Amino acid sequence: MPSRLSVLLVLCLAGPLAGQEPESVFTAVCAKCHGASAEGNAQIMAPSLAGLPHWYGSLQLNKFRDGVRGKHHADLTGAQMQAIAATLTPELVTAIASHLETLQPVPILTPPGADPRRGGELYDEICAKCHRFNGQGERAFRSAPLTTLSGWYLAASLRKFREGVRGSHGADLEGPKMREIAVRLGDREINDLVAYIALLAERYPPGESGRKRAAQ
Ligand code: HEC
Ligand code: HEC
Known part of the structure; x- marks a missing residue:
């Protein structure tokens, strides 16, 4: 993990x-951790950002910038991103988030031994109403697009919500909704959900090019 110094x-x-x-x-700046094509780097826990819709990228960058995300004492990876975001102007946040959306998303890797069928049942029962049938999120609820983020990162984020390392800041409007959901999930269920989200990403390709293909 990169240190505060790096x-x-x-x-x-x-x-x-x-x-x-x-x-x-x-x-x-960003490519040092997120990779030259924003493909992510699991070793330092920096997620893929390629194809991330601009409204969600801006929302999260502003949360980091305002210290609503990444300030919990146990959030070491969030703190890295918080320090970076604090140096961005609001104009740069908007511009970089729009740039990320134009990049080609990378496939999500399925966690070993996970059961996508069980994950699909859980997804339809709990997640689809906010994150939509295709995992692409819903701007009106500000619920995250899931199919453009790395699989290991989806799992890590769910664990952070579950443990209150993310989503417990008093000014975080959306995080607490996810906390309420995540406290009900065990590690096995989290991996099964990620395996199903990987399938959704194949079925409904995210990102600009995927949306164009779907519209044809
Ligand atoms: C020092 C390494 C580092 C650098 C440099 C960095 N990031 Fe990050 N970024 C991370 C890590 C680690 C996370 C995961 C934080 C977490 O787990 O909460 C992250 C998370 C994010 C997220 C949140 C994704 C989501 O949906 O939850 C966005 C957006 C983001 N970075 C954008 C950027 C942009 C834009 C830049 C350049 C201005 C940048 N990052 C530079 C390490 C870095
Ligand atoms: C009540 C609506 C709602 C439901 C139900 C819900 N989510 Fe979310 N989810 C959200 C919102 C809103 C966010 C954005 C949180 C934030 O801004 O930090 C989010 C964020 C996330 C993230 C974090 C993405 C990132 O930026 O790192 C993951 C992963 C996630 N949800 C997975 C799930 C899964 C899996 C389920 C079902 C088990 C689920 N969610 C159910 C509303 C919901």
Whole structure:
């Protein structure tokens, strides 16, 4: 996991961010952890962001920026992202989030031994009403698009909600809804759900190109 020092180093090397093009900020700052094509890096727990809809990317970047996310004492990976987001202007948040949406999403890997059939039952019963039948989220509820994030990250995020490491800040409007759901999930159920979300990503390809294909 990158240390606080390496976060500072990334920022120093990138220089002043305001006024730069979103693509160059992405390459200079974000790509160090999230990968050159925003494909993610499991070793440092930085998720894939390619194809993430702009409204959700902005929502989360602003949460980090305002310290509503990533400030819990046990949230070490969130703290990395919080430190980075705090240096972004509101204009850059919007511009980078729009840039992420244009990148090609990567496939979600199924956790070993997980049961997508059981995951599908749970998904339809609990998750579909907010995250939709296709896992692409619902802007009106601000419920996350799930099929553009890495599989290991979906599982890690569900565990963070379950343990209250994410979603317990007093000013977090959406996180508590997810906490209520996640406290009911065991590790096995979480993996089964991720296996099913991986299937959804194949069935309903997310991202701009997938949406265009679906509309044809
Ligand atoms: C030092 C490494 C590092 C750098 C640099 C970094 N990130 Fe992150 N980012 C992370 C980690 C780790 C997480 C996961 C945080 C968590 O688990 O809550 C994350 C999470 C995110 C998320 C949340 C995704 C979601 O849906 O939950 C977004 C959006 C994001 N990063 C965007 C960016 C952007 C844009 C930049 C460049 C301005 C950037 N990151 C730079 C490490 C980094
Ligand atoms: C009542 C509506 C609701 C239900 C039901 C629900 N979610 Fe969510 N979910 C949300 C909202 C809203 C967010 C955004 C939380 C935030 O902003 O931090 C979210 C976020 C998430 C995230 C985090 C994505 C990220 O940014 O890291 C995951 C993973 C997730 N949900 C999975 C699930 C799964 C799996 C289920 C079913 C077991 C489920 N959710 C049920 C509303 C819901």
